[in-house]
Amino acid sequence: DTGVSQDPRHKITKRGQNVTFRCDPISEHNRLYWYRQTLGQGPEFLTYFQNEAQLEKSRLLSDRFSAERPKGSFSTLEIQRTEQGDSAMYLCASSRDRDAGYTFGSGTRLTVV
Amino acid sequence: EDQVTQSPEALRLQEGESSSLNCSYTVSGLRGLFWYRQDPGKGPEFLFTLYSAGEEKEKERLKATLTKKESFLHITAPKPEDSATYLCAVTGSGGGADGLTFGKGTHLIIQP
Numbered sequence: 001d002t003g004v005s006q007d008p009r010h011k012i013t014k015r016g017q018n019v020t021f022r023c024d025p026i027s028e029h030n031r032l033y034w035y036r037q038t039l040g041q042g043p044e045f046l047t048y049f050q051n052e053a054q055l056e057k058s059r060l061l062s063d064r065f066s067a068e069r070p071k072g073s074f075s076t077l078e079i080q081r082t083e084q085g086d087s088a089m090y091l092c093a094s095s096r097d098r099d100a101g102y103t104f105g106s107g108t109r110l111t112v113v
Numbered sequence: 114e115d116q117v118t119q120s121p122e123a124l125r126l127q128e129g130e131s132s133s134l135n136c137s138y139t140v141s142g143l144r145g146l147f148w149y150r151q152d153p154g155k156g157p158e159f160l161f162t163l164y165s166a167g168e169e170k171e172k173e174r175l176k177a178t179l180t181k182k183e184s185f186l187h188i189t190a191p192k193p194e195d196s197a198t199y200l201c202a203v204t205g206s207g208g209g210a211d212g213l214t215f216g217k218g219t220h221l222i223i224q225p
Contacts, residue, residue, distance in 0.1 A: 004156075035212070040217065042117075042216050042218055043213075043215050044215070045213065045214070048212055056212065058212070091156050091157075098144070099144055099145045099162070099164070099204070100162070101147060101162050102147075102159060104149075104158070104159075105156050106154075106156050107155070109154075
């Protein structure tokens with residue numbers, strides 16, 4: 001399977017805990033994106049990488065959020081001191097270039113209790 | 114700021130009953146308009162990219178069209194397996210986020 005892989009699929013955490021999600025993009029795609037989706041809404045852009053460089057961050061990405069893409073391969077998204085409002089589906093996508101269609105992963109469903 | 118509005122929010126059709134979904138957009142310098150299909154609990158699945166007004170693309174029972182202000186996703190003789198949420202998104206050449214701006218989607222149900 002050469003699709004975008006995300007891990008874990010589901011995560012339940014207590015408020016105040018830190019969580020980390022992983023995304024493995026399609027190997028030949030140099031662009032990697034993180035989105036957040038809540039129920040009944042479309043995905044909202046969080047950040048993107050071109051190779052290992054983080055080139056854009058949305059204002060939705062507060063100081064509690066950090067993303068990395070070491071060596072331009074897989075990426076991690078960490079949320080520190082989680083809040084109930086962080087409960088959402090976190091989606092990763094990759095693409096060959098800016099105007100090509102993205103390939104999304106199945107997402108990580110985060111529930112903060 | 115880029116904006117995307119989709120209508121209707123939900124649509125229920127009988128199998129074989131053709132219809133269209135609308136996506137109205139505001140963007141500074143459209144670079145691309147994207148249609149995705151999303152099944153419950155899954156990530157969006159890419160369908161089409163349209164780049165300029167007048168462009169049309171087809172895939173099986175789906176046909177996407179684009180004008181300077183909106184896009185339509187036409188569904189011809191739909192089947193129950195076409196039931197999903199259809200998302201529209203744009204990317205522009207104006208300053209700001211490089212990512213896509215999505216609408217809220219149209220939840221489509223095809224009844225047998």
